[in-house]
Every structure is written in structure tokens, then in C-alpha cells.
Amino acid sequence: MATFRLHSGPVPLHHQVYVDLRSALDAGDWRPGDRLPPERELASRYGVSVITIRHALGNLTRERRLERSRGRGTFVTRPPVDLDLEGSASFTEELRRRGHEAETRLVAARTQPAKANVAVALAITVGGSTHRLERLRLVDGEPLLLEQVHLAADRFPGLLEYDFERGSLYEVLSTRYGTRVIRAREAIEPVMLRAREARLLAQDPGRPALLVEGTAFDEDGIVVEFGRTFVRGDRTRYYVDRAVRRPVQGQDSALTAPLDRANRRPAADALHGMLVSSPRR
Secondary structure: OOOOOOOOOOOHHHHHHEEEHHHHHHHOOOOOOOOOOOOOHHHHHHHHOOHHHHHHHHHHHHOOOOOOOOOOOOEEEEOEEEEOOOOOOOOOHHHHHOOOEEEEEEEEEEEEEHHHHHHHHHOOOOEEEEEEEEEEEEEEOOEEEEEEEEOOOOOOOHHHOOOOOOHHHHHHHHHHOOEEEEEEEEEEEEEEHHHHHHHOOOOOOOOEEEEEEEEEEEEOOOEEEEEEEEEEEOOOEOOOOOOOOOOOOOOOOHHHHHHHHOOOOHHHHOOOEEEOOOOOO
């Protein structure tokens, strides 16, 4: 890292240090996994206090450029993988378009009785036969998402005979069963990974993750699948584009509020934490 001369003036010293460290990270002076020099060494290089260095490192940690561990030091992290919440492209298509290598590994594929939550979601009887498909999604060789999908076995006989490591589930449903998935309603919430999910995602149990849970529907509004996806919180960042509208003075705000695309009603009336998205399996 080149020596950087700090300047007195309106720009705080911690921000100047932050900018220089961020530039060094962008230039590749430190690679993912590298440990930065100790705080006192950085303070000596910049000619500032340790408190100033900690402030700068804290900003980079909040941006997920660094990870700080008590007793071990400060390490460079890999940039998070950005995923579009409302994207219509498949997981593989979206990641490859962003310059990543995407891979799918089949964890489990079996037919089993539906538990209560699955039966309710699929509108079938408890104990009814379902196909359970579990797949691990990898980006650049690293596990990122764990998908667990349930479908009614009576509706899709022979489904598990297909190769879902290389093929798209929704493409098989469309071409082989005449069922086209057109929308999904999903809830997103933070969770702590249990031992099994953590192991598959190469994480320690108890690490934070996102759980995306919901149902997908066909053109007639009939439920096709119920799915749960565990998403690594340390490597993934979701984003969403939304229209921001404000009521015109004198108009009823309900008339100008954004509409829920599925039910054509004001989005403020939608369930908290729910979103309607384009299917993408």
C-alpha cells in the first residue's frame, strides 16, 4: 500500500483513511482472505490515532469489504453476489450474465408424504404424496443457496426422473407437463442456520442467513410448488427496483398508491414482508 498523505481541512481524517483503504482494496493490494496490518501499524503509517483507524475500518466492515474478528484481526472479504429480487431470468442465467460461474448440485430427490405446512401450501391433504427436490446452488465453486421444493406427485408423475442438476425445473414443468409458472408469492426473513443447512452451505451453525419461503402459481392461479430457500447472508445481497409515488394534493392517496401486481390492490395492504416476483427456478 502506497503512503497516503492526509490533509487537514473539512474532510475528517477517518474518511480520508477510509477512502485510501477502499482504493487499495479496489486495486487488489489485498486479496480476499488476506489479513490487514494491525491497527497500530496502520495508525503509524497514516500518522493518526488508533481510534481514527477503527472508524475507517468500521465503515469498510459495514460495507462488507472487511471482516473483523476479535483475537484474529481484520480480513478482506469477497464482494457480495448481487441478486435481483424481481428478476425473471433463472438463477444460472442471471449469475452467468454477471460474470460468475453458476453450478447446481442435487442434494436429494424423493417422493414423500406431505407434512401439514406443505399440504396447506399445495392445497392437498396431509400425508398426500409429494415430490421433494433439494438443490444446492453454487457461485464460482462456493455454495450460496440451498433450495427445497415440494410439488404434488399426482400432478407431476415421473418428475424425479429428470436431471435437475443440468436442467431447469420450470422448463420441465412447461415442456413435459404443460404447466407454465408465471408468478410467485414469497416471504423473506432472517434466520439462524441449523446444523444441516449450515453444513451444506459451508457455514458454522447459527450463522445468519435469509429464508425465502413461498408458493408459485400457474396461469390459472393454481399453486404449482411450495419452496424454501436458505441464502447465505455473508455472500449475498438482494436488490429491488421500485417506483416511488406520492399522492397529488387533493387526491385520495389510495388512488395513487403502488398496486400489488398480483391482486391489483394498494401495496400498503399487502402482508408485511411479502412480495410478488417472477419465477426463476
